[in-house]
Amino acid sequence: MSQQVHTDEHRDDIGSRFGMWLFIFTELLLFAGLFITYSVFRYKNWQAFHLAAEELDVFIGALNTVILLASSATIAMSITALQQKRKKLTLTLMGTTMLVGLVFLVNKYFEWSLKFEHGLYPGSETLVEFGKGEVLFFGLYFFMTGLHALHIIAGLGFISFVFYYVIKNKVTHDNFVLLENAGLYWHLVDIIWVFLFPLFYLIT
Amino acid sequence: MSKNEEKTHIIPYRTFLLVLLVLLTFTFISIGVTSYNLGPFTVLTALLLATLKTILILTYFMHLKFDVKMFGILVAAVLALIAVVIFITFLDYLFR
Amino acid sequence: MSSQEHTRKEPSFYEVKKHKGIFAWILSTDHKRIGLMYLYLIMTFFLIGAVLGLLMKLELIAPGKTIMEAQTYNGFFTLHGIIMIFLIVIPGLPAVFGNFFLPIMIGAKDVAFPRLNLLSWYIYLLGAIIAITSQFSGGGPPDTGWTFYAPYSFKTSTNMLPAVLGAFTLGFSSILTGLNFIVTIHRMRSPGMTWMKMPLFPWALYGTAWIQLLATPVVGITLLMTVGERLFHIGFFDPALGGDPILYQHLFWIYSHPAVYIMILPAMGVISEILPTFAQKTIYGYKAIVISTIAIAFVGYFVWGHHMFTSGMSGTALYVFSILTFLVAIPSGVKVFNWISTIYKGSIDLRTPFYWAVSFIFVFMIGGLTGLVLGSLATNVHVHDTHFVVAHFHFIVFGGVGFAFFAAIHYWFPKIYGRMYDETWANMGWLIFFIGFLTLYLPMFYLGIAGMPRRYFDYLPEFHGGNIISSLGAIVMISGLVIILFNLFRSARIGPPAEKDPWKGRTLEWTVDSPPSLENFKEEPEITKGPYEYQ
Numbered sequence: 001m002s003q004q005v006h007t008d009e010h011r012d013d014i015g016s017r018f019g020m021w022l023f024i025f026t027e028l029l030l031f032a033g034l035f036i037t038y039s040v041f042r043y044k045n046w047q048a049f050h051l052a053a054e055e056l057d058v059f060i061g062a063l064n065t066v067i068l069l070a071s072s073a074t075i076a077m078s079i080t081a082l083q084q085k086r087k088k089l090t091l092t093l094m095g096t097t098m099l100v101g102l103v104f105l106v107n108k109y110f111e112w113s114l115k116f117e118h119g120l121y122p123g124s125e126t127l128v129e130f131g132k133g134e135v136l137f138f139g140l141y142f143f144m145t146g147l148h149a150l151h152i153i154a155g156l157g158f159i160s161f162v163f164y165y166v167i168k169n170k171v172t173h174d175n176f177v178l179l180e181n182a183g184l185y186w187h188l189v190d191i192i193w194v195f196l197f198p199l200f201y202l203i204t
Numbered sequence: 205m206s207k208n209e210e211k212t213h214i215i216p217y218r219t220f221l222l223v224l225l226v227l228l229t230f231t232f233i234s235i236g237v238t239s240y241n242l243g244p245f246t247v248l249t250a251l252l253l254a255t256l257k258t259i260l261i262l263t264y265f266m267h268l269k270f271d272v273k274m275f276g277i278l279v280a281a282v283l284a285l286i287a288v289v290i291f292i293t294f295l296d297y298l299f300r
Numbered sequence: 301m302s303s304q305e306h307t308r309k310e311p312s313f314y315e316v317k318k319h320k321g322i323f324a325w326i327l328s329t330d331h332k333r334i335g336l337m338y339l340y341l342i343m344t345f346f347l348i349g350a351v352l353g354l355l356m357k358l359e360l361i362a363p364g365k366t367i368m369e370a371q372t373y374n375g376f377f378t379l380h381g382i383i384m385i386f387l388i389v390i391p392g393l394p395a396v397f398g399n400f401f402l403p404i405m406i407g408a409k410d411v412a413f414p415r416l417n418l419l420s421w422y423i424y425l426l427g428a429i430i431a432i433t434s435q436f437s438g439g440g441p442p443d444t445g446w447t448f449y450a451p452y453s454f455k456t457s458t459n460m461l462p463a464v465l466g467a468f469t470l471g472f473s474s475i476l477t478g479l480n481f482i483v484t485i486h487r488m489r490s491p492g493m494t495w496m497k498m499p500l501f502p503w504a505l506y507g508t509a510w511i512q513l514l515a516t517p518v519v520g521i522t523l524l525m526t527v528g529e530r531l532f533h534i535g536f537f538d539p540a541l542g543g544d545p546i547l548y549q550h551l552f553w554i555y556s557h558p559a560v561y562i563m564i565l566p567a568m569g570v571i572s573e574i575l576p577t578f579a580q581k582t583i584y585g586y587k588a589i590v591i592s593t594i595a596i597a598f599v600g601y602f603v604w605g606h607h608m609f610t611s612g613m614s615g616t617a618l619y620v621f622s623i624l625t626f627l628v629a630i631p632s633g634v635k636v637f638n639w640i641s642t643i644y645k646g647s648i649d650l651r652t653p654f655y656w657a658v659s660f661i662f663v664f665m666i667g668g669l670t671g672l673v674l675g676s677l678a679t680n681v682h683v684h685d686t687h688f689v690v691a692h693f694h695f696i697v698f699g700g701v702g703f704a705f706f707a708a709i710h711y712w713f714p715k716i717y718g719r720m721y722d723e724t725w726a727n728m729g730w731l732i733f734f735i736g737f738l739t740l741y742l743p744m745f746y747l748g749i750a751g752m753p754r755r756y757f758d759y760l761p762e763f764h765g766g767n768i769i770s771s772l773g774a775i776v777m778i779s780g781l782v783i784i785l786f787n788l789f790r791s792a793r794i795g796p797p798a799e800k801d802p803w804k805g806r807t808l809e810w811t812v813d814s815p816p817s818l819e820n821f822k823e824e825p826e827i828t829k830g831p832y833e834y835q
Contacts, residue, residue, distance in 0.1 A: 012412070012487055014272060014487070015412055015483050015486070015487040015488075017271070017272075017275075018272075018275070018482075018483050018486065018487070019412065019413060019479055019480075019483050021275050021278065021279070022479045022482055022483070022513055023479060025278070025279075025282045025513060025514060026475050026479075026513055026514070026516070026517045027517070028282055028283070028286065029282070029286065029514055029515070029516075029517035029518055030517040030518075030520055030521050031521070032286045032289070032290075032517075032518065033517070033518045033520075033521035033522060033525075033551055033554075034521060034525075035286075035290070036289070036290055036293055036550075036551065037525070037536055037547065037551070039290060039293075039294070040293065040294075040297055040544070040547055041536075041542070041543075041544075043294075043297060043298075044297070044544075045542065058235065062231065062235055065231055066228060066231060069224060069227045069228060069231065069257075070224060072224075072261060072265050073220050073221065073223070073224040073265070076215070076220045076264070076265045077217050077220050077221075079215075080214055080215055080216065080217055080220070083214045084214065122528070122532040122533055122534045122535065123532050123533035123534075128541070131542075132535075132541060132542025133542060135535045135541045135542050136535055136536070136541070136542045136543065139528075139534040139535045139536060139541075140536075142534075143525070143528055143534060147524075180267070183265070183266075184266055187261050187262075187265045187266045190261060190265075191258050191261055191262075194254050194257050194258055194261070195251075195254050195258070197231075197254075198234055198238075198247070198250035198251060198253075198254050199251075202234060202235065202238040202246075202247075202250045203238070203246075203247055203250075204238065282514065285514065285601065288601075288602065289554060289601065289602075292602060292605075292617075292620065292621075293550055293554075295614065295616050295617045295620055296546070296550070296605070296613045296614050296616075296617035297614070298614070298616075299614035299615065299616040299617065300612075300613070300614045
């Protein structure tokens with residue numbers, strides 16, 4: 001019992017999770033600046049936003065929403081699996097999460113490519129011809145989904161890091177705050193998309 | 205000060221899958237709703253559903269329901285702060 | 301050192317090295333070493349910023365071109381602002397004294413995340429380097445002012461990207477420090493140290509940390525949007541593309557106003573520590589100071605528009621921001637009242653830290669009261685973008701953070717270095733600095749009301765007299781600064797050894813060795829009393 005106390009002495013799981021939540025708050029405030037911008041320009045250009053949104057493919061957006069939600073479920077379940085000492089299941093669930101993240105990025109790549117082909121990108125003449133509201137809509141679209149995609153990449157990095165630690169038994173059934181934190185980050189990325197989806201794809 | 209984790213609480217897979225089901229349902233409802241034109245309520249409904257989805261993710265996936273109470277309070281406080289800042293910003297844009 | 305050595309139980313933290321040479325410093329996760337590494341970087345950048353300021357004052361000593369071209373002047377006030385704001389006064393007190401003393405004052409061995417702490421320092425250094433490269437490449441040094449206002453920030457041909465990205469990087473350092481301190485204060489207080497037994501400097505750091513955490517990301521995204529504007533013509537702030545330059549100002553000041561509370565709250569915390577010690581009397585109104593700290597941090601989020609009264613905001617916004625600005629002044633007034641009441645009928649020890657603390661109150665009051673002139677809509681129109689503003693913020697920021705920084709370094713010097721400085725030179729340095737400071741900045745209030753604009757390299761002949769006085773004041777002030785710094789440098793190396801508690805303070809740092817041992821405390825202290833209980 002005394003040995004356990006000794007190794008636990010420097011460990012503070014609640015503190016560690018607290019730190020992660022604080023970091024999540026900074027991410028919320030980061031995106032808040034963009035949501036403020038979106039609100040202001042939507043208010044001033046609601047018709048143009050309405051029209052511009054019709055250029056977006058609801059199907060791909062919905063697909064991305066569905067798979068991202070599912071990936072949140074898988075990483076949440078991976079914690080349960082780890083607590084039950086089912087290491088293989090843990091890794092499978094984590095792996096699924098990462099795979100879905102990659103699929104999300106691939107979808108995004110195709111979406112953006114299609115836009116570029118149609119001349120819709122910041123600074124393009126086609127866009128300027130459409131009008132100011134459209135310029136702002138697509139500026140926000142690319143900036144916000146782009147920033148979001150960067151966060152998906154960061155999340156994938158975080159999860160793969162923990163994936164390695166699970167394999168090496170450094171994250172285990174009784175020491176898994178790192179996995180919890182990676183999960184928290186992934187859920188944050190999911191929440192941001194939960195709002196981006198209706199605001200860009202469903203305002204038609 | 206005890207820093208050691210007393211966490212023996214394990215959330216069953218079923219809970220997560222149930223939450224996922226609800227999330228997916230809300231997603232399809234919001235897509236469905238926007239195909240009808242309810243005027244300003246279309247967007248409002250979509251945003252309301254997004255908010256409900258967020259609450260579910262926070263409560264269950266992010267474990268707030270079972271965690272230290274303070275975390276949930278802080279999340280609410282931060283979101284309230286953002287809301288107030290947006291509100292004050294609109295005091296400019298609404299009345300220009 | 302020798303007379304102190306035999307009474308020590310443990311070697312000082314300087315003597316315990318995990319690596320050799322410079323790596324004992326730059327690879328150390330010890331909060332004390334990190335605090336000192338911040339101190340040395342900050343002092344270096346401060347001297348650069350001060351030289352820039354001095355050169356600006358020399359240019360302004362006479363109308364017309366004196367020693368530099370207009371474009372150079374614009375680059376100078378921009379860099380001066382970037383250095384002083386982002387490299388000195390925002391990080392300053394938390395990074396140096398927060399890092400060194402927060403753990404000790406709450407009875408802890410270190411901060412919650414020591415490796416993250418070291419990373420914050422590296423990010424700070426990286427941000428500084430990126431920002432400084434803006435001076436030496438591309439289209440020339442940035443000339444937008446430290447506020448990077450749109451649309452000029454994306455139209456100017458000067459080298460904006462490194463400046464903007466440097467500021468972005470520095471923001472990360474600030475955020476991570478804030479995060480670290482919040483968790484440290486929540487989780488690592490010694491047994492018995494309840495929230496209401498915690499000393500006021502940690503309380504100040506706590507309020508500050510929340511602002512660092514929550515406000516900084518907003519300027520982060522604003523800077524990224526500026527990069528997007530410059531590189532990709534994204535349109536958010538460009539009227540030609542439908543954007544709104546005033547939106548830039550909103551987003552920028554949503555951070556930059558709370559940022560001034562990041563600057564001043566720790567400064568107020570330092571004063572709240574020093575006055576009880578040198579009055580040998582408990583702080584008057586501990587609870588009131590705690591509540592006012594939280595109130596300032598909270599209300600401070602909602603007043604940003606007072607930087608934008610002449611920008612074109614709606615009337616409603618003007619009224620709301622003005623009222624809230626007056627409200628946020630109240631808790632600061634409460635603190636001043638409590639400080640004076642602490643000194644009143646105390647057993648005063650007239651030493652260097654006390655002189656800095658009392659002169660802080662004087663200059664802070666001037667800065668604060670002139671803030672009300674600026675916060676009042678009608679008078680604001682007259683003085684906005686004049687030298688009145690320049691005087692106001694130098695009084696409240698330089699007078700506030702600067703004086704508190706000097707107060708702190710003189711207060712905690714014996715603890716940090718285990719040596720005492722020469723008090724005669726320290727007091728002389730203070731007096732010369734103080735006189736120079738007042739001579740430099742007081743005339744600017746008059747010049748501003750008379751109509752002299754800010755950020756102009758030239759001015760009308762009628763402003764010449766005031767400018768001569770002001771620029772001479774700069775020279776006097778810098779002389780005082782030289783004396784102060786020379787005294788501190790010299791004493792750190794060869795000053796007489798200091799004891800554990802040279803000022804008869806009551807907070808935990810005075811119970812540990814001077815300098816502290818590596819883990820600060822041999823055993824975790826048990827707290828039974830409040831922080832300022834004198835006899």
